[in-house]
Amino acid sequence: MSLRLRAVLIAGIALVVLWAAAAAWMMQGMRANLDRTLDGRLAMSARMVAGLLEGAALDPNSSPANFTEAVRISGKEGIACEIRALRGEVLARTGSVPSSDFDTLPAGYSTRAVEGRQWRIYILHDNGYQITTADRIDERNVLINDLLRAAGVPFLIAFFGGLAALWIGIGRGLAPLQALREQLRAKKTDDTTPIVLDHAPSELRPVLDAMNGLLGRLARALSSQRAFTDAAAHELRTPLTVIDTHLQVVRLSEGEEAQASLSGAEEGVRRLRRTLDQMMTLARTEAAISEGDECASVLEAVNGVLNRLEEAQRSRLSLTVEGADAGTPMPRSMLETAVRNLVDNAIRYSPDATAIEVKALFNHSDQRCVLTVTDQGPGLSPEQVSQIGRRFWRGDQGRQRQDGAGLGISIVRAIAERFGGVLNLKSREEGGLVAEILIPLSEAANV
Secondary structure (H helix, E strand, C coil): CCCCHHHHHHHHHHHHHHHHHHHHHHHHHHHHHHHHHHHHHHHHHHHHHHHHHHHCCCCCCCCHHHHHHHCCCCCCEEEEEEEEECCCCCEEECCCCCCCCCHHHCCCCEEEEECEEEEEEEEEEEEEEEEEEEEEEHHHHHHHHHHHHHHHHHHHHHHHHHHHHHHHHHHHHHHHHHHHHHHHHHCCCCCCCCCCCCCEEEEEHHHHHHHHHHHHHHHHHHHHHHHHHHHHHHHHHHHHHHHHHHHHHHHHHHCCCHHHHHHHHHHHHHHHHHHHHHHHHHHHHHCCCCCCECCCCCCHHHHHHHHCCCCCHHCCEEEEECCCEEEEEECCCHHHHHHHHHHHHHHHCCCCCCEEEEEEEEEECCCEEEEECCCCCCCCCHHHHHCEECCCCCCHHHHCCCCCCCHHHHHHHHHEEEEEECEEEEECCCEECCCCCCCCCCCCCCC
């Protein structure tokens, strides 16, 4: 259902309910007022007849023939008038008066069924006369209903006219949405320029701001994807070129030279496989989380990574824990990947036999764990610290050794940011690098 139709229906239903209640209350009041008005008409008619009789100076004991000559009264169907002497004799009446004993009724207003019809009757005693005026209830109801229908027509006109005006007004009010739809429909796939609407209503501005924000993020994502694709193509082309070169050398040579070329080709294959594995890991950090990958213990994940290291590497590491262990909303596989990449970087770029410190500080008041990996490698300059984390970016040591693909820290940062964590890198004054990752803890912490 369109917004326009929905708004008109809601307004129409509200108007029907409110106007129906108002009309019912008004009709009831009008009916009561009309009844009082018609009753007043009966009383006025009786008093008018009494005034005529008083002006004619007739004796109430005169014969009916004298009244017929002196007072001529007539009435239409449904309206009646009767003059009686107080002794009960009928002196004059309209032809529409039913044969009934009105003398048995009290003075004032009353309702009575006469010959199968309901009559509204008013009786006045004045100067020896009983003057009765009456009208039929059904005729009175016809008059009242006609008046009520006449009063209800403006309500219907106002109701349907209001709905029509509301339909047109809402259509004009939704014109900016029509313009927004046309702009979105006209956009190309790679068009991420902001949407601009002239005279946009205040209710639509937050939507425009949100959409332009989304387009801005999409533009940055597309730019990052293009940069990633270019860097990946360059990074994959290098080992493939090395492999191709060594294979060509193998075809043209024999003996030790051929074996050396095969060794170089194998090294290129290993580097290519590692790069592809890192790219797949980076893609998994942005994929949906699989069930059964919960992490109930941060320490178990950290120890699992450290225990899978070779004995020589494991002997260089020291693990320090402060605070009670707890779980994390971060999947265990991703946490292990982040820890493994940080530890691998520390081992790769630290001199042999130097110590590497791993420290886990659990802070349950802030619901986070600070995991720190400190090495004694060459460290990074402030400019390099600002660059590290970019995909396929490597420092001077990495480029000289032709080792790694420049994705390890990018993966750690992507994992941390996805789950509300933070990765901080800083150089030590005495040499080396401190990698600090803030891991969010689950609410149900093991304290």
